[in-house]
Amino acid sequence: MNKVHHTAIICSNYEVSKQFYLNVLRLEVISEVYREERQSYKLDLALNGDYIIELFSFPNPPERPSRPEACGLRHLAFEVDDLEKTIAHSKKYQVIAEPIRVDEFTNKRFTFIADPDDLPIEFYEK
Template identity: 80%
Template sequence: MLHKVHHIAIICSNYEVSKSFYTEILGLEVVREVYREERKSFKLDLALNGQYILELFSFPNPPKRPSRPEATGLRHLAFEVEDLEKTIAHCSCLHIPAEPIRVDEFTQKRFTFIADPDDLPIEFYEK
């Protein structure tokens, strides 16, 4: 029945700040950007390594997303990375703090978290 994950949609509170975070800091590529006048909403389609994966939306006055304590719904967005230290250093240079590195008890792989501009947890999981 299911073939693959087609995309993930995120609603942001500040479109320009989030667009910059996902494109300039995380390096996602812009596929398409449209402004939908009837909704007063931007929609930004983003790809990773040529694969369409993320839609970033803006809407007027969206409610704040609870991240802590953890709430029902999407818990976090995870990206596989080649080198965890290099990824953390990149974020640190941009004044984005990372949590301490942890080890997945089942896979023995290392991972950490940062937060996007709206406090959505972003996980970096080492390949």
């Protein structure tokens, strides 16, 4: 294996999630297509030019537990330079971060926000 290629996310409200990933997380659009046969959008997103997320919409997707302690994908984590600046940016979009924690093994600071479908997103300070 070489690297993680991408993470696929199915959202319940495409326009709301699209705005979250573009504005709050500041990801860049690589391509966006509507697949009529599936009644589904597929939005390819990049971070600093690297393809990282496929955002999908499907009619009536089932709910899935997504808190960090639920079985399955625990969370998405993004490295950030300045945790306070990142938290302040999120707050502009009414996205509230949990209290800052400190990793007991690395002594690095981190926090969590949630995407519109309550998927945990971690910001981990460099």
